[in-house]
Amino acid sequence: MKDVYLFSGFLGSGKTSMLVNVLRQLKEEGLKPAVIMNELGEIPFDSQAVDEDVPLKEILDGCICCTGGEKTEAQIQTLLYEADFDVLIIETTGAAHPVEALDAVYSPLFADQLNIKGIVTVADSRRWLGRDQLSPQARSLFLEQIRHAHLILANKSDLLTEEEKARVVFELQGLNPNAFILQTTHGRVPLASLKSLQATKGDKEIQPAQIGRHLHLNSRVIEFNRSFTQEEFEEWVRELPATVYRMKGFVPIEGMQYPMLFQYAYGLVQWIPEYMKMPPKIVMIGENVQSVPVIGEENRL
Numbered sequence: 001m002k003d004v005y006l007f008s009g010f011l012g013s014g015k016t017s018m019l020v021n022v023l024r025q026l027k028e029e030g031l032k033p034a035v036i037m038n039e040l041g042e043i044p045f046d047s048q049a050v051d052e053d054v055p056l057k058e059i060l061d062g063c064i065c066c067t068g069g070e071k072t073e074a075q076i077q078t079l080l081y082e083a084d085f086d087v088l089i090i091e092t093t094g095a096a097h098p099v100e101a102l103d104a105v106y107s108p109l110f111a112d113q114l115n116i117k118g119i120v121t122v123a124d125s126r127r128w129l130g131r132d133q134l135s136p137q138a139r140s141l142f143l144e145q146i147r148h149a150h151l152i153l154a155n156k157s158d159l160l161t162e163e164e165k166a167r168v169v170f171e172l173q174g175l176n177p178n179a180f181i182l183q184t185t186h187g188r189v190p191l192a193s194l195k196s197l198q199a200t201k202g203d204k205e206i207q208p209a210q211i212g213r214h215l216h217l218n219s220r221v222i223e224f225n226r227s228f229t230q231e232e233f234e235e236w237v238r239e240l241p242a243t244v245y246r247m248k249g250f251v252p253i254e255g256m257q258y259p260m261l262f263q264y265a266y267g268l269v270q271w272i273p274e275y276m277k278m279p280p281k282i283v284m285i286g287e288n289v290q291s292v293p294v295i296g297e298e299n300r301l
């Protein structure tokens with residue numbers, strides 16, 4: 001039997017950071033992991049985080065209504081057929097309801113080959129404290145991801161005071177009294193905590209809330225035809241509406257040879273120099289992102 005973990009969590013909470021960390025630990029133990037990754041947006045950005053020797057299937061989808069169970073089921077089938085692995089990790093998009101994804105894994109097609117260990121939800125601790133700023137639909141999704149988890153990471157704890165950390169754990173435990181909660185930074189979860197999970201059969205009966213269908217999340221690819229200073233770019237980011245939840249990609253910055261890797265999640269911007277020429281574009285994910293004014297577009301009018 002192959003162990004299966006489902007990684008869930010709101011946009012930008014730290015799922016890919018956790019994935020990278022867990023893959024490393026699995027390899028150190030001599031286990032062979034495989035990954036299924038569903039991403040919103042047309043740029044296969046997160047898959048770069050997975051080493052080439054790890055079998056990987058990805059769905060790049062702009063529309064969350066289409067990232068449903070059938071595709072996951074087909075991906076699992078292909079992996080079982082093509083690849084040799086011991087542990088399967090399924091990273092859902094930050095817009096997915098974890099139980100819908102779990103449903104696909106419980107398919108009778110491979111019930112005798114997969115041992116479903118459980119849902120691990122990464123929560124951005126700061127976003128948890130600021131969850132009232134989310135639209136009601138986005139907040140419901142965030143809460144559902146926590147409610148159905150078997151293990152919760154209260155991630156980004158480096159950004160909180162001791163008092164805030166205690167509050168986050170207390171509140172998360174209140175919402176999901178059955179899950180084990182860990183305070184983490186950069187998704188660093190000990191492999192032993194994952195291994196000790198065993199999803200209860202009762203989860204199969206949970207009716208998916210289908211929240212994703214009502215949450216009008218969309219993604220937009222923004223291409224740049226000029227360079228910016230970091231300051232002007234960050235000023236644009238600061239003025240964006242709160243319904244822009246996530247951005248990632250490559251931005252041409254004045255004085256830098258190649259576009260810099262840029263990440264944005266819940267008010268935090270991260271820049272990392274790139275040593276290869278990556279395409280100067282980012283993906284923006286949120287609600288109604290089509291109407292958001294974009295930096296640099298004034299030149300094209």
Ligand SMILES: Nc1nc2c(ncn2[C@@H]2O[C@H](COP(=O)(O)OP(=O)(O)OP(=O)(O)O)[C@@H](O)[C@H]2O)c(=O)[nH]1
Nearest residue numbers: 011012013014015016017094156185186263265270
């Ligand atoms: N300060 C801080 N930043 C973090 C932590 N974990 C992740 N980040 C940053 O948060 C951003 C998003 O992290 P990812 O791991 O890509 O999040 P994700 O959930 O995979 O994102 P999506 O797949 O786009 O939903 C990146 O810029 C990370 O470097 C943490 O514990 N502390």
